[in-house]
Amino acid sequence: MSQDNFKIFFLFIFISIFAITNGQRSRGSISSSPQSPSSSSSNRQFSRGQPESSSNINSPPPLTSNPDPDDDDHSGSQxxxxxxxxxxxxxxxxxxxxxxxxxxxxxxxxxxxxxxxxxxxxxxxxxxxxxxxxxxxxxxxxxxxxxxxxxxxxLSQDALPSCQLDDCHLPNCFCTNDGTLIPANIPPSQTPQMVLISFSGALNDLVYDHYRRVLGYGNRFNSQQSRRNPNGCGIRATFFINHEYSNYAQIQWFAAQGHEMAVHSIT
Known part of the structure; x- marks a missing residue:
């Protein structure tokens, strides 16, 4: 390469570097300059379309309820x-x-x-x-x-007068202070008495043997009762059972012996 060509090549590289450097400086100055009037006006137009403060927003009207037709005085609501x-x-x-x-x-x-x-x-x-x-x-x-x-x-039972044995006589009046006195002092062996037996809840293995002993049944396979009424019949019970956790085979066994089966109401 001749000396003239070398100078021309070197001059071309120098001019290119100088042009690139000036171009970067000019772009940096443009980006840091303030906004033009046209851009600021466009921003103002955009902000003018938005509410300037919350006080300019109209609040919705208060809710009103219709008066109750059953209410004689409509001025008071529920x-x-x-x-x-x-x-x-x-x-x-x-x-x-x-x-x-x-x-x-x-x-x-x-x-x-x-x-x-x-x-x-x-x-x-x-x-x-x-x-x-x-x-x-x-x-x-x-x-x-x-x-x-x-x-x-x-109507209160607590307000009843105290028991006066001298003034209270059968058949129109009878009272007892502790609740254990039998009318006319009849001997307990000659007094008709009735005992109500009821069981509540599920009938299963947890209570099956216990109920059998209370009712006077012997072992698990014996249906004869040792506890009987004065007329010779075995005592009877009422079972208020529920479906959950109940063994229906055991329920059927007690029902076959003549015991009453009842269910709890929904309420």
Whole structure:
């Protein structure tokens, strides 16, 4: 390669390096420069379409419920209301009927009243002190609490007078202080007595042998009873059984001996 060609080649490389360096500097300055007016205006237009603050957003209207057709006073909705100021509590604590609405009652606590409303189609019973269906026996409105307490004392067994043996004579009266005295002092051997025997729960191997011994059966294969009634018949029991964990072969055996089989109700 001649000297002239070498100079031209070297000059070409130098110019290329210089051009590349200047191009990188120019791109860096453009990226660090502030935004142009057109770009800022576009940003402002974009931000103008969004809500500037939460105060500009309209809140949804409050929910309203339709009045209960069974409620005589539509001004009060279901649930609690803090305003029972117009009601005077007869006692410091308790439930008391509203004088103007059978579906409402007042909950009194420390002489302060809170108005309550029964669920739909229910009415507050002043005697029962809870919301129930509207029937002929429904006691609506305020009542005299003193009369209710007197009626409760009249029906209460605890309020009965003490046993006075000198004033209580058969056949119109009989009483005993401890519950063990037989009327007219009849000897126990001559007194008809009845004992009710019932078993509750599953019938299986855990209780099978125990029940047999209580009822007077001998070994597992013996159906003769050693415990009998005065008439000579074997005693009978009622089994209130349930399906879970029961052995139906053992249930069938007791049923074959004449015992009564019953089941628990769902309630």
């Amino acid at each position: 649930g609690n209301s803090g305003g029972g100021a117009d009601f005077t509590c007869p006692k410091s604590d308790g439930l008391f009927a509203d004088p103007n609405n059978c579906r409402k009652f007042n909950l009194c606590g420390n002489w302060r009243a809170w108005s309550q409303t029964c669920p739909p189609s229910l009415y507050f019973d002043s005697k029962l002190k809870y919301c129930t269906f509207k029937t002929e026996q429904l006691t609506c409105g305020p009542i005299d609490e003193a009369e209710v307490r007197a009626e409760e004392r009249e």
